[in-house]
Amino acid sequence: MALEAAAERRSAPALPWRLVRVDGLWVYDPTPTLTALCAPAGPRDTARLAAAFHTTIAEVTAALVEKAIGAGAPRTVCLGGGCFANRRLVTDVRRLLQTLDVRVHVGSAVPPGDGGISYGQAAVAAALLQKGT
Numbered sequence: 001m002a003l004e005a006a007a008e009r010r011s012a013p014a015l016p017w018r019l020v021r022v023d024g025l026w027v028y029d030p031t032p033t034l035t036a037l038c039a040p041a042g043p044r045d046t047a048r049l050a051a052a053f054h055t056t057i058a059e060v061t062a063a064l065v066e067k068a069i070g071a072g073a074p075r076t077v078c079l080g081g082g083c084f085a086n087r088r089l090v091t092d093v094r095r096l097l098q099t100l101d102v103r104v105h106v107g108s109a110v111p112p113g114d115g116g117i118s119y120g121q122a123a124v125a126a127a128l129l130q131k132g133t
Helices: 003-007 031-038 046-070 087-099 114-131
Strands: 018-022 025-030 075-077 103-105
Touching: 003 046, 003 087, 018 046, 025 046, 031 046, 046 087, 075 087, 087 103
Parallel strands: 075 103
Antiparallel strands: 018 025
16 A cells, blocks of 8 residues: 555556466566666656556556466456555556456455455355354
């Protein structure tokens, strides 16, 4: 959330990034991104760097989804996890995925981070108790 606040309302192009294959899976290699963040050209502009980081993570997420769809995954994505409490990231990822004709779901009744995990654990426990197992 601090990073989202630091980005203010700025927009910035993505920092360098790349995807690599590891054990048959596409993964994000953060080395180029972190290198660019740690050694910015010119004066350090925190808002620009924070905005660029958001753009980068959104592009990487969309690229990973695109790879998964290319491998046969459904064209439906559920965005969850604590990072999706960041409204800017949700907005950017949703926009990029929709341009790929991907159906995007974002939780609204259950929090995206630890609260949602706890809720899910409680729901599973309740179902198991009801079944008597």
